[in-house]
Amino acid sequence: MELVIIINEMAGHGLAKKRGNRLISELTVPFKAEFTTHIGHATAIAQSYSSKNSATLIIVVGGDGTIHEVIKGVIGSEKMIVGVINGGSGNDFGRAFPIFKNAQEIERYVLKNKPFSRKQDIGIVQSTNGAEWFMNNSGFGIDAAVTHSVNQSTVKAQLNRLGLGKLAYAFILLKELKKFKPFDVTVISNGQKYTYRNSYLVVASNQPYFGGGMKISPTSLMDDGLIELTIVHNISKLRLLAVFGTVFFGKHTKFKVVKQHVAEQFQVIVHAAVIGHADGEFIGNAPVDGAIYFKVSKEAWQVATN
Numbered sequence: 001m002e003l004v005i006i007i008n009e010m011a012g013h014g015l016a017k018k019r020g021n022r023l024i025s026e027l028t029v030p031f032k033a034e035f036t037t038h039i040g041h042a043t044a045i046a047q048s049y050s051s052k053n054s055a056t057l058i059i060v061v062g063g064d065g066t067i068h069e070v071i072k073g074v075i076g077s078e079k080m081i082v083g084v085i086n087g088g089s090g091n092d093f094g095r096a097f098p099i100f101k102n103a104q105e106i107e108r109y110v111l112k113n114k115p116f117s118r119k120q121d122i123g124i125v126q127s128t129n130g131a132e133w134f135m136n137n138s139g140f141g142i143d144a145a146v147t148h149s150v151n152q153s154t155v156k157a158q159l160n161r162l163g164l165g166k167l168a169y170a171f172i173l174l175k176e177l178k179k180f181k182p183f184d185v186t187v188i189s190n191g192q193k194y195t196y197r198n199s200y201l202v203v204a205s206n207q208p209y210f211g212g213g214m215k216i217s218p219t220s221l222m223d224d225g226l227i228e229l230t231i232v233h234n235i236s237k238l239r240l241l242a243v244f245g246t247v248f249f250g251k252h253t254k255f256k257v258v259k260q261h262v263a264e265q266f267q268v269i270v271h272a273a274v275i276g277h278a279d280g281e282f283i284g285n286a287p288v289d290g291a292i293y294f295k296v297s298k299e300a301w302q303v304a305t306n
């Protein structure tokens with residue numbers, strides 16, 4: 001099996017560079033190292049190996065954005081297996097999916113006669129903006145506003161230097177919440193229509209974690225052919241902060257202002273131009289009163305398992 005390492009040296013404000021270099025210096029089996037130079041590059045690299053159609057383990061050293069790009073490049077391939085060494089700031093992938101800790105684990109895996117892998121689902125979000133994949137989650141509302149702001153802010157880098165990177169999301173939530181205008185959402189699922197007034201977010205999940213450890217969708221599984229839709233609605237900004245505190249333990253779903261639906265697909269209509277994301281990357285604003293579809297594609301890619 002061929003071994004390819006894709007490293008985003010910018011991820012995790014230096015963490016991926018450090019871990020990538022260490023991996024390269026410790027590996028004693030043959031491998032190819034690829035370094036991303038721009039947004040979307042990891043997808044192009046993964047696609048170029050995928051098109052060779054030979055058994056390959058791609059190890060991503062980066063954060064959720066880089067992993068998202070690599071998975072996008074291997075969807076549908078039976079020969080490509082994805083493994084990860086955490087190198088980002090949020091690392092939500094690694095909280096749910098199996099990952100590697102070090103070079104020794106990767107070597108042991110590559111040298112096996114029949115390396116194990118598990119097929120995983122991928123989510124799709126589709127609207128007039130186009131279609132995008134998500135391995136973790138995709139949503140519209142305050143979650144996307146905060147993620148977008150976190151990605152652009154220097155606060156994340158500053159807090160990271162102090163080892164407090166996880167506080168970035170909470171810090172920017174306070175800032176974004178101040179100016180955020182709740183919106184109305186219509187959800188169509190299994191032939192039923194639901195309307196939620198004054199909503200803060202509508203997010204579809206393929207796995208439980210979001211935003212660096214928030215257990216937004218505690219019951220989500222990456223290989224059950226289903227996605228969970230979470231809507232937070234009809235709540236004051238002050239109470240929302242209290243509910244927010246419980247999301248790290250996945251206890252927010254006990255509040256009646258948090259509604260969840262489970263299905264293979266949803267049609268969602270957002271009645272305001274709120275901002276959207278897929279796996280934490282900006283995907284444009286919601287088409288006002290237009291349809292957004294969240295769907296799941298079953299067994300779309302493979303993750304390495306020890």
Ligand SMILES: Nc1ncnc2c1ncn2[C@@H]1O[C@H](COP(=O)(O)OP(=O)(O)OP(=O)(O)O)[C@@H](O)[C@H]1O
Nearest residue numbers: 011012036037039062063064065066088089090091
């Ligand atoms: N050389 C590069 N220079 C700038 N950006 C890059 C480069 N290579 C990749 N990128 C982009 O960097 C973005 C952020 O990477 P990534 O999400 O992996 O790290 P992170 O934001 O630190 O981690 P996390 O998403 O887990 O918080 C990705 O969207 C990717 O497209």
